[in-house]
Amino acid sequence: MPTGVAVKATKSNKVDVLIIGAGPAGLMCAFALARAGVDSVRIVDQRPTKVAAGQADGIQPRTAEIFKSYGLSDRLLSEGTQLHVAAFYNPSKSGGIELTDRVPDVTATDSTNFPFEVTLHQGAIESIFIDNMRDMGVEVSRPVVPTSIEVDEALVEDDEAYPVRVVLEHTESEPEDEEHNEIVHAKYVLGADGAHSWVRKHMNISMQGEQTNYIWGVVDLVPETNLPDVRNKCAIHSNNGSCMIIPREGDKIRLYIQLDGKDVIDDGGRVDKSRAGPEMILNVARKTLHPFTIETPQSYDWWTIYIIGQRVAERYSVHDRVFIAGDACHTHSPKAGQGMNASMQDSYNLAWKLAHVLKGTGHRTLLQTYELERRKYAQDLINFDKKFAKLFSGKPHSELNSDGVSHAEFLQ
Ligand SMILES: Cc1cc2nc3c(=O)[nH]c(=O)nc-3n(C[C@H](O)[C@H](O)[C@H](O)COP(=O)(O)OP(=O)(O)OC[C@H]3O[C@@H](n4cnc5c(N)ncnc54)[C@H](O)[C@@H]3O)c2cc1C
Incomplete structure (x- = not known):
């Protein structure tokens, strides 16, 4: 297990869930947890602002159904094509x-209910979550990066424990400022920090594929x-x-x-x-x-x-305490329009399970089904993508x- 570093940090907080990365996967998780009544959620991102243009843009019918279930589909439809x-x-x-x-x-x-695709740039999708989360008291802390993460293996089966210790750095402040470093003790951590995931690398999770x-x-x-x-x-x-x-x-x-x-x-x-x-x-x-x-x-x-x-992570969690979602655990071509969809569906799948476990209405073993369900989905998607990319690129x-x-x- 990677070890933590000794840092001068005046702030030390406890949170139920710390989410690293405020792209579509991280924002869906933060929003879904807040909506499920989990009020101790923290989300951080290294970027000073959200995506302004470009990147992913396609919303598939099943994702639109998730937006509808949260009352977010009217805005999606009014802004998208x-x-x-x-x-x-x-x-x-x-x-x-x-x-x-x-x-x-x-x-x-x-x-x-949605027999069509909707296209809207990633920044606008992110705004839908950010605006609706704000109403529930959750804001993205920016620009913030993790500098160390460690899991106390002796505590992972204790429902009341905060076994994951993460040091966060507020990169726009000066190193001598009190708020420059912060230690967060979390019950659960989600790495939704994209294809070059820091969390994945620090948890020694490898990517399989080519x-x-x-x-x-x-x-x-x-x-x-x-x-x-x-x-x-x-x-x-x-x-x-x-x-x-x-x-x-x-x-x-x-x-x-x-x-x-x-x-x-x-x-x-x-x-x-x-x-x-x-x-x-x-x-x-x-x-x-x-x-x-x-x-x-x-x-x-x-x-x-x-x-x-075309790669998928060998596992999606460490001790069911640190999870990865979205591009952090699968990458493939964007032509089937699934990247952002699969990413948001990962964290949608995880969030309701975390909410039940945190509220005591679900046993921790429920969390094992996240990797079981979502890794298989990513593998199927990559197998499809291999065929599709070959057909698309063929003469x-x-x-x-x-x-x-x-x-x-x-x-x-
Ligand atoms: C440059 C680029 C172009 C793309 N083009 C397309 C495209 O044309 N079509 C398409 O369908 N898909 C495209 N994608 C992929 C698409 O954006 C992703 O599939 C989708 O956004 C996945 O969502 P995610 O939340 O998992 O990851 P991301 O959207 O990558 O979000 C990850 C978030 O984590 C943050 N982060 C990363 N590292 C850290 C860290 N150490 N600490 C704190 N925060 C961190 C990032 O700032 C980001 O906000 C592109 C991605 C990129 C990066």
Whole structure:
């Protein structure tokens, strides 16, 4: 077990649950615990402010149902964009691409109140939680990072104990300030601190899986285009590459574009963001979209490039006292639109169980079902993502490429 460090800390607090990371997973947990009547909840984040633009943006029907169960779906629907139709474009005989099919974006329409996807940028989703938590007296402490964590193994089975000791650093204060360091004694800790999770590393939890060769560029913009399906979700396969279009709130769209590794990978095999830019990503998209055109916008809302890792944590908890959730325990491509959804559903699953155990209406063994249920979900998602990423990145079927991915295969 990692050991704590001796620090000069004047403040020492006890909390039922300390959440490290205020992204979608951490905020869902803090909100759900507060709503369940757990009033000793603390949530901290290293960023001085919440996400301003970009990152994840898709809310799936099951997540919208969770929002509805908390009375949050009206705001989600009023701020987001609904996606009802998915359009498919494939190579045409004259070169370029043509429309192959339009289908409902969500197929099991009779089993949900929300037979569509909703898109809204991550910062706006985070605001829904932050605003509603504030009404229940829970605020995110920022910018704050943990510097040490230790679990007292002798106390982990004692329901009344606070066996996890975490030292927090308030990074905007001076080291000599009284409030610079703080010691928190917690009954439970959740690491919801993203793909490079500090909590996961300090609990010695390894990630299992691989990096892939698929490199994607993402750009958010208001488009000027003659592509007729630009307000539908589009999956586009051309002989010049693949692209996905996601309509977004306002008049924005997001383009996901497959990039050639040699353009953006450095000698050490890492993605070098300085070799790309929104203009470069848009130029690749233009080749895929031909004969349709897209103008250069006056400005871009957000952009990034990334290489897909398909990994899941070997375990989700240590002694059922320290847990990890969200990107901290699973990473995969964003094309199935599940990253933020799976992350919030992890902590939704954990929060009601923690609330029962803390209130004495559930036995601690209930907490074991978190890893049992959510790790299996992540493994299934990654298996699906492997197939999907391969199909999406594969060359399309054509007269010259009979082994390529057919539309029927992709639709299935
Ligand atoms: C740059 C980037 C681009 C992305 N692009 C897309 C995309 O295009 N499409 C898509 O679907 N998904 C995308 N994702 C993934 C998506 O954002 C995640 O799947 C989703 O947000 C998972 O939620 P989470 O709460 O688990 O993690 P995150 O959203 O990563 O939240 C983790 C939080 O923990 C905080 N944190 C991290 N370390 C510490 C620490 N040591 N101490 C305190 N706080 C800490 C972070 O500041 C952050 O607020 C992107 C993620 C990133 C980082």
